Amino acid sequence: MIEHGPRGKSVLVTGGAGFIGSHLTEALCAENEVRVVDDLSSGRERNLVEGATFVEADIRDEAALRGAIEGVDLVFHQAALASVPLSVEEPERSHAVNATATLSLLELAREAGCRVVLASSPAIYGEPEELPIAEDHPMKPTSPYGLDKLALDRYAALYHDLYGVETVVLRYFNAYGPRQGESEYSAVISAFLEQARSGGPITVHGDGEQTRDFVHVSDVVEANLLAAETDHVGEAFNVGTGEATSVRNLAELVRDATGSGAEITHTDARQGDIVHSRADTTKARERLGFEATVPLDQGIRDLCGTVEAAGD
Secondary structure, eight states, X not given: OOSSSOOSOEEXXXXXXXXXXXXXXXXXXXXXXXXXXXXXXXXXXXXOOTTSEXXXXXXXXXXXXXXXXXXXXXXXXXXOOOOHHHHHHOHHHHHIIIIIHHHHHHHHHHHHTOEEEEEEOGGGTBSOSSSSBOTTSOOBOSSHHHHHHHHHHHHHHHHHHHHOOOEEEEEEOEEEOTTOOOSTTOOHHHHHHHHHHTTOOEEEETTSOOEEOEEEHHHHHHHHHHHTTOSOTTEXXXXXXXXXXXXXXXXXXXXXXXXXXXXXXXXXXXXXXXXXXXXXXXXXXXXXXXXXXXXXXXXXXXXXXXXXXXXX
């Protein structure tokens, strides 16, 4: 049971069989009627939550989306092609999924009169000019993915200002937790865990001095629940911890948590990746009442236990 958030609502979660979407659906299902739209391209059928109505459809299928959104009070838009490298390889596909489909969703939400909470990314900022990164930082994306998310971000604000649609944008920093990372482009913690448990090597892109703000999925869900009820609509909020960890140190944390003797090696840096990232969470704390609660070392230890249990 959730402590706060929507109750007695009809809710749509796009990407609800995915990493964050499935955790969010779990939190919502006890108190709401929940529908999930997912094409299972990156989400998994086993992540579907009992009690939620599942619609298997591509987020770009406007007819399917129109049917799914009918009568809902609230939409959590989690569906995305969430990969910087893949966006560099296939920019048109990335734009169609992340930007064009979002515009269609916002137009349907305008017709339906429902609130939309949208997942964005710090990739919209590009290489930071200063740290920590506040929401008003200059936006100079370095990848098609970042540019697509910036379009999502701007359209959400415009649909509020121009049409009165209640939108809230959440810019997730590096989210991690159970159910993440089952593909070539899996998130770094999941990739490191898999490598450590298989005996290594743990491969770090670049020199490992790049830093990220890692936020646990339970905290991301909390931010979404708060966004569903906030009066601060038409705005965007960073969702992170406000703390930075180098990728090299992360690899060492994972190695220690798994008890692995895996060697840490280095490969070429990834095209389109920024060097440093850390959220300024002041606005989210003051206006949403959000503050991350799970320390990274605890989250990694818990994740190791989850992985072991899943493998039993």
